[in-house]
Each structure stands twice: as structure tokens, then as C-alpha cells.
Amino acid sequence: MASYDVIVIGSGPGGYVCAIRCAQLGLKTACVEGRDTLGGTCLNVGCIPSKALLHASHMYHEAHENFTKMGIMGKSPSVDLGKMMEYKADTIGQNTKGIEFLFKKNKVEWLKGWGKITEPGKVQVGDEVHEAKNIVIATGSDVAPLKGVEVDEKVIVSSTGALELKKVPNKMIVIGGGVIGLEMGSVYSRLGAEVTVIEYLDRIVPGMDGEVAKTFQRILKKQGINFVTGAAVQSATVSRNKAKVTYQLRKDESSHEMDADIVLLATGRRPYTEGLGLAEVGVAMTDRGMVETDKHWQTNVKGIYAIGDVIAGLMLAHKAEDEGMAVAETIAGQAGHVNYDVIPGVVYTTPEVASVGLTEDQLKEQGRAYKVGKFNFMGNGRAKAVFQGEGFVKLLADKETDRILGCHVIGPMAGDLIHEVCVAMEFGAAAEDLARTCHAHPTFSEAMREAALACGDGAIHA
Missing domain, CATH: 3.30.390.30 (FAD/NAD-linked reductase, C-terminal dimerisation domain)
Incomplete structure (x- = not known):
């Protein structure tokens, strides 16, 4: 049975940053990760791959819309989505391998497999049980479901499936006018898809400054993205590799239907705590399924901490990173701190x-x-x-x-x-x-x- 000062469960931005900082502060540290690569959702199927596709699609847009204005002449380029996906995969590989290098450099041990807390101070990974003075839960989040919409990652996709499409759809419906939906909708709109965003609220990007949101929607509409706001999606069904979305307008309760080749469910994310054994250990949860912590990110069970998307607050990679560093410093006897008023x-x-x-x-x-x-x-x-x-x-x-x-x-x-x-x-x-x-x-x-x-x-x- 291996013994550590800290075991971090999850190697996303919060987890790997926490593990590295713990090691830098002299703590014997291990990080549990069941994926074949480190980096969690962010590096593998989130922040990094989506930014690669946003960059590629923007370059395509520039070539078609602005190159001739700058005197750059020639045949307009076409899209090879397969090659674009290879570029995306290479970007992911460079980043995930980078985390693996940083683990080796800082002597963080990667425990490969899915972790379960069997009792305070013990984490089971596969058939082995490891001891730790401190455990940090950093398991991130998963796609939040929507009643009447079943994701198959082929026709009805989550953000993960949207990053793996084999061809640019003719018509794409995005359910949800938040960050993920608008980013992925923007990618495929630039590549030639007819994109419609259906949002439950009367405006996109809830929580954002109202004037900015209004201007943002106007600019995106000018770029070719259609919007249906104040609409509650009731179902999305698949027939012969085509999707049909039914929604109801909240203002008059009228029902409408819309067809698409691809439907992207982007209505938000929820904490991922499945299989961690939290109930058995007695870790308290909130009514919204989040791990409950005190101001030092410690749960009600001494020696078990939680950070990132599994606890209250914004589900942002950099918020998780800040909490990861703060928890590491707290465990090391320092004064860990996060200023939640200054998170961009x-x-x-x-x-x-x-x-x-x-x-x-x-x-x-x-x-x-x-x-x-x-x-x-x-x-x-x-x-x-x-x-x-x-x-x-x-x-x-x-x-x-x-x-x-x-x-x-x-x-x-x-x-x-x-x-x-x-x-x-x-x-x-x-x-x-x-x-x-x-x-x-x-x-x-x-x-x-x-x-x-x-x-x-x-x-x-x-």
C-alpha cells in the first residue's frame, strides 16, 4: 500500500495544478486519472480543442471575407474537416503530453485508473488501495441532461461529439445560448452550416452585461447565426439520421418544430462525482449535487477537500486552477486564498x-x-x-x-x-x-x- 501526503482525484486544470503545487511545496503527491491522457475535460474535449477549431474556422473566414481586401489574391480555400480534426488532435496531444512532462519534472505520481474514496485517508484505484493524509476531489463536471433530449453523439451531440463531427452539417441546431453553444455554433457557422440557437431565456449569455449581450447577439446574427429566444425545448428526436426539435415559445405558448442534421445540446454542465464513494464516506452534498465545502475548501470529513466544478461557483478552468493552488498552500500550512470577485x-x-x-x-x-x-x-x-x-x-x-x-x-x-x-x-x-x-x-x-x-x-x- 503506497502512502502519500496528498492524493488528487482528477487531472483537469484544477487537479493537475493542485498536484504540481503540492509537490512544489514539498508534499509527496499522486494524481488519479482514468483517461489515457492527463488534462481532464478541458484539455481533451473542452477548452483546448474548441479553441483550435475556433482558430481554424476564423482563418477560413478571413480567407474568404478579408484576404482580397488586403490584396491577398488567389483561389478561395475549401474545408477538409478531417485535416482540421487532425490539427485539433495534435494540439490536444501537445498539451496533454506537456502535463505528463510537468508531472515527471515535479515528481507527481500518476495513478492510472478511476479513484474511489473507501474511507478517510484511503483511495482505491483499480485493485490497489493507497493511503493519503489529504485527499483533494477535482473530478470536474459532465454535460447536464435535458428532458426529452437524448444524446447519442452522432446526430444529437454534446460538446464532446461536436468536436468530432465527420462533416460540416447543412443545418445545425444549438440548444442553449451560453458560452459552449455560441463557440461551437460559431465554428460550424463559419465553416458553412446554417446554425440556429434556441435559448430558454429572452437573451443569450445569461449573467453577462446586458448591453454587451445585446451587441454580441446582433454581431453573431450579422455573421449568419439565427436565434430563437424565450423558447423551451420539449424534445429532440432522430429519424433516418436527421433530427427534429420541438420547442414552445414562452410568450404565447405556441409550439414549433425545426429540422436539422445535427443538434448540439449545450444547456450547461453538472458536477461529476459518480463512483467516488462520497455518500459511503459521509461527505456532505448540496441540494444541487455539489460537494459542500468550508472557506478552506475542506468538506465535512476531515482531510478531504474539493475544488473546481464539483463545488459551488463558476465552472471555469481558471477558477479551478486558483482553488487548486490555494488548497495546496492550505494543506502545506500556508494561507491559501482565492479572490472570487476578480475572476474573468x-x-x-x-x-x-x-x-x-x-x-x-x-x-x-x-x-x-x-x-x-x-x-x-x-x-x-x-x-x-x-x-x-x-x-x-x-x-x-x-x-x-x-x-x-x-x-x-x-x-x-x-x-x-x-x-x-x-x-x-x-x-x-x-x-x-x-x-x-x-x-x-x-x-x-x-x-x-x-x-x-x-x-x-x-x-x-x-
């Missing part, structure tokens, strides 16, 4: 959408006095040069103190631009601090400075 969210379409902190709706609900600094990318020279002048930066600051409360961006490289505001918020900066910081010209980042200037005496290029 990104949609990797074109344009990208990114946000951090509070939205205007939240500030209004709180009755807090605030000011808005807004700058359109059409005033940014670099954005216009690359045909990405649509969108804007919106900076929110406290009306009295000028402290930055949130930022919402729709435009080029938004997912990278948001982080200067994250750093600013982490250190309690004011909008004026950002406005007085020199930004290189010409860069997209100048739009961030202009929005900060707009919180004061006014933007220069507006």
Missing part, C-alpha cells in the same frame, strides 16, 4: 467577449452610485486595420472613489485585454490609475485606457 469570464468567438467584476445591472440592484467609461473599438486604429472595429470597452467605477468595480469588453483580443483590469482590481486601483498608465500605440489595449479616460474628463479618440 471569456467567450472565444470573433469578436471575443470578456468580463470581470460587477455588471451595471448588479450595481443598480445594489443601489450603488457608479460611473461608466465607454470606448468603441471603431476609434482604435489597430482594430480598424484588422477589420474588427465592432464592439466596445465598458469600464465601471465607483462614483465617489473612482475605484474600478468591473469591466466588460466585446472586441478583438478581449480575453487577453481584460487581464490588465483584473490586476488593477486586485490592487484596488482607480480608473484614473489605468488612464494615466502609458499604453503602446498602436495596440488594442489603448481601448482600455480610453475607457478609463472616459470615466474622467473624456476619451481622446471618441
Whole structure:
């Protein structure tokens, strides 16, 4: 029976980061993973492969829409989806092998198989039982089911199946107007599919700044994606390799049908805790099926911790990573900490959408006095040069103190631009601090400075 200071169950972004940090802090560490490759959902069938396809499909779009405008002439390229999938697979391989290298470098042992906690301090993997002073549950999440819609990963697919399609569908229905649905819908729309998004709420990307969401939907519609909002999907059936989706409009309860070659179920995810033995060990769960933890990420069973998608909070890889590092530091006797008020969210379409902190709706609900600094990318020279002048930066600051409360961006490289505001918020900066910081010209980042200037005496290029 092998003995460790820490056994981490799951090698996704939360799990592998936690394991590496534990090892770096001098703890004898093992990580349990049943897949053939490390990295969890994110690296294998989530974040990384979807970004590869988003990049490839964007290049295809650029070749068809913008190359001739720049004087790049020649025959328009066609899509070889098989080759594109090979590129995606190679991208996955480079990243998962990278995690395996980091495990070896940091002396983290990979326990290959599916883990089960048999009692506090003991984890069974296959036929072997391993002892650990501390156990960290980092098993992530799985696709949330929808009544009346059965995924077969052939015609009705989850995000996993959408990453493995053999051909570009003529018609695709996406159930759910959240991040996953919009990203994958964007990929296949660019490649030539007629894409329709059906969303239960009256708007897409719930929780996002309202003005950004409205602009986002308008831009995606302009790109060719159709939207049916305020609609409850009642069923999706398959006949002769074709799908039929039935939905009801909430405003008048009228029923409608729509046909498609592929239906993507993208209504969210749920914690994955199956087979872990949590009930037998006595680990408390929430009403929503999440592992219940205290402010130090410890469950009600001493020595068992949980992080990432299996606990409350945003289901984001980087949130899990932060918790992984914090738990490792806590176990090592340090003061692990996560600032949940400064966790960015990104949609990797074109344009990208990114946000951090509070939205205007939240500030209004709180009755807090605030000011808005807004700058359109059409005033940014670099954005216009690359045909990405649509969108804007919106900076929110406290009306009295000028402290930055949130930022919402729709435009080029938004997912990278948001982080200067994250750093600013982490250190309690004011909008004026950002406005007085020199930004290189010409860069997209100048739009961030202009929005900060707009919180004061006014933007220069507006």
C-alpha cells in the first residue's frame, strides 16, 4: 500500500495544478486519472480543442471575407474537416503530453485508473488501495441532461461529439445560448452550416452585461447565426439520421418544430462525482449535487477537500486552477486564498467577449452610485486595420472613489485585454490609475485606457 501526503482525484486544470503545487511545496503527491491522457475535460474535449477549431474556422473566414481586401489574391480555400480534426488532435496531444512532462519534472505520481474514496485517508484505484493524509476531489463536471433530449453523439451531440463531427452539417441546431453553444455554433457557422440557437431565456449569455449581450447577439446574427429566444425545448428526436426539435415559445405558448442534421445540446454542465464513494464516506452534498465545502475548501470529513466544478461557483478552468493552488498552500500550512470577485469570464468567438467584476445591472440592484467609461473599438486604429472595429470597452467605477468595480469588453483580443483590469482590481486601483498608465500605440489595449479616460474628463479618440 503506497502512502502519500496528498492524493488528487482528477487531472483537469484544477487537479493537475493542485498536484504540481503540492509537490512544489514539498508534499509527496499522486494524481488519479482514468483517461489515457492527463488534462481532464478541458484539455481533451473542452477548452483546448474548441479553441483550435475556433482558430481554424476564423482563418477560413478571413480567407474568404478579408484576404482580397488586403490584396491577398488567389483561389478561395475549401474545408477538409478531417485535416482540421487532425490539427485539433495534435494540439490536444501537445498539451496533454506537456502535463505528463510537468508531472515527471515535479515528481507527481500518476495513478492510472478511476479513484474511489473507501474511507478517510484511503483511495482505491483499480485493485490497489493507497493511503493519503489529504485527499483533494477535482473530478470536474459532465454535460447536464435535458428532458426529452437524448444524446447519442452522432446526430444529437454534446460538446464532446461536436468536436468530432465527420462533416460540416447543412443545418445545425444549438440548444442553449451560453458560452459552449455560441463557440461551437460559431465554428460550424463559419465553416458553412446554417446554425440556429434556441435559448430558454429572452437573451443569450445569461449573467453577462446586458448591453454587451445585446451587441454580441446582433454581431453573431450579422455573421449568419439565427436565434430563437424565450423558447423551451420539449424534445429532440432522430429519424433516418436527421433530427427534429420541438420547442414552445414562452410568450404565447405556441409550439414549433425545426429540422436539422445535427443538434448540439449545450444547456450547461453538472458536477461529476459518480463512483467516488462520497455518500459511503459521509461527505456532505448540496441540494444541487455539489460537494459542500468550508472557506478552506475542506468538506465535512476531515482531510478531504474539493475544488473546481464539483463545488459551488463558476465552472471555469481558471477558477479551478486558483482553488487548486490555494488548497495546496492550505494543506502545506500556508494561507491559501482565492479572490472570487476578480475572476474573468471569456467567450472565444470573433469578436471575443470578456468580463470581470460587477455588471451595471448588479450595481443598480445594489443601489450603488457608479460611473461608466465607454470606448468603441471603431476609434482604435489597430482594430480598424484588422477589420474588427465592432464592439466596445465598458469600464465601471465607483462614483465617489473612482475605484474600478468591473469591466466588460466585446472586441478583438478581449480575453487577453481584460487581464490588465483584473490586476488593477486586485490592487484596488482607480480608473484614473489605468488612464494615466502609458499604453503602446498602436495596440488594442489603448481601448482600455480610453475607457478609463472616459470615466474622467473624456476619451481622446471618441
